[in-house]
Amino acid sequence: MKSNNSLIVRQSLFFNLLFAAIFLSIFVGVIITIRGQKIFDIPDYITFIALYLVPSIGAIYAGTRRTEVFRIDEGGIFYYKKLITSSDRFIQAYTEEVDPEQGFEVKFSLYIEYYRIETGIADSVEISLSPTLDKSVEEIQAAIEYFSSNKIQYDQPGNNI
Numbered sequence: 001m002k003s004n005n006s007l008i009v010r011q012s013l014f015f016n017l018l019f020a021a022i023f024l025s026i027f028v029g030v031i032i033t034i035r036g037q038k039i040f041d042i043p044d045y046i047t048f049i050a051l052y053l054v055p056s057i058g059a060i061y062a063g064t065r066r067t068e069v070f071r072i073d074e075g076g077i078f079y080y081k082k083l084i085t086s087s088d089r090f091i092q093a094y095t096e097e098v099d100p101e102q103g104f105e106v107k108f109s110l111y112i113e114y115y116r117i118e119t120g121i122a123d124s125v126e127i128s129l130s131p132t133l134d135k136s137v138e139e140i141q142a143a144i145e146y147f148s149s150n151k152i153q154y155d156q157p158g159n160n161i
Contacts, residue, residue: 005073005074006071006072006073006074007070007071007072007073007135007139007140007143008068008070008071009068009069009070009071009072009133009134009135009139009140010066010067010068010069010133010134011062011063011065011066011067011069011130011132011133011134012063012132012133012134013063013064013066013134014063015063015131015132016059016060016062016063016064016132017059017060017063019055019056019059019132020055020056020057020059020060020063021056022056023052023053023055023056023059024052024053024056026052027048027049027052027053027056030048030052031045031048034048059132062132063132067080068080068081069130069133070133070135070140072140072143072144072147073147074087074147075087076089076090077090077093077112077144079127084112084114084125084127085112085114085115086117087147087148089114089115089116089117090112090113090114090148091113091114091115091122092112092113093110093111093112093113093141093144093148094110094111095108095109095110095111095129095137095140095141096108096109096111098128106131107128107129107131108128108129108137109126109127109128109129110126110127110129110137110140111124111125111126111127112124112125112127
């Protein structure tokens with residue numbers, strides 16, 4: 001928690017720059033390898049730029065901007081500075097692994113259940129948790145638990161993801 005009693009989750013500079021360096025290295029390697037070969041023409045270069053250079057520039061931009069993704073405080077849960085739910089309308093939040101049997105990549109989603117302001121009817125939202133965040137899933141869960149009267153539910157009892 002920060003001293004002003006809120007948890008701010010931003011894009012991680014390190015992981016975004018690492019991601020950018022990997023894609024930039026692949027791009028440079030491909031361009032050096034295919035340079036001067038007659039079988040590659042302008043559309044091939046455009047394809048390689050779109051596949052490797054553009055994502056690396058996007059990752060550099062995201063990492064250096066350090067965009068605020070989540071803010072969790074007494075006022076509620078905010079996602080990209082938009083209020084998802086206030087603390088008094090919060091029901092519960094939990095995380096689940098998305099498609100655990102799909103390959104080696106681990107992806108988590110945060111599910112937040114709350115009462116809608118307009119109708120008072122329970123609703124939920126799924127938020128995909130990027131691996132490039134500067135706070136862990138556990139820190140986000142702990143902040144939600146700290147600022148709400150309800151406790152976080154986990155995938156399995158006693159198993160903090």
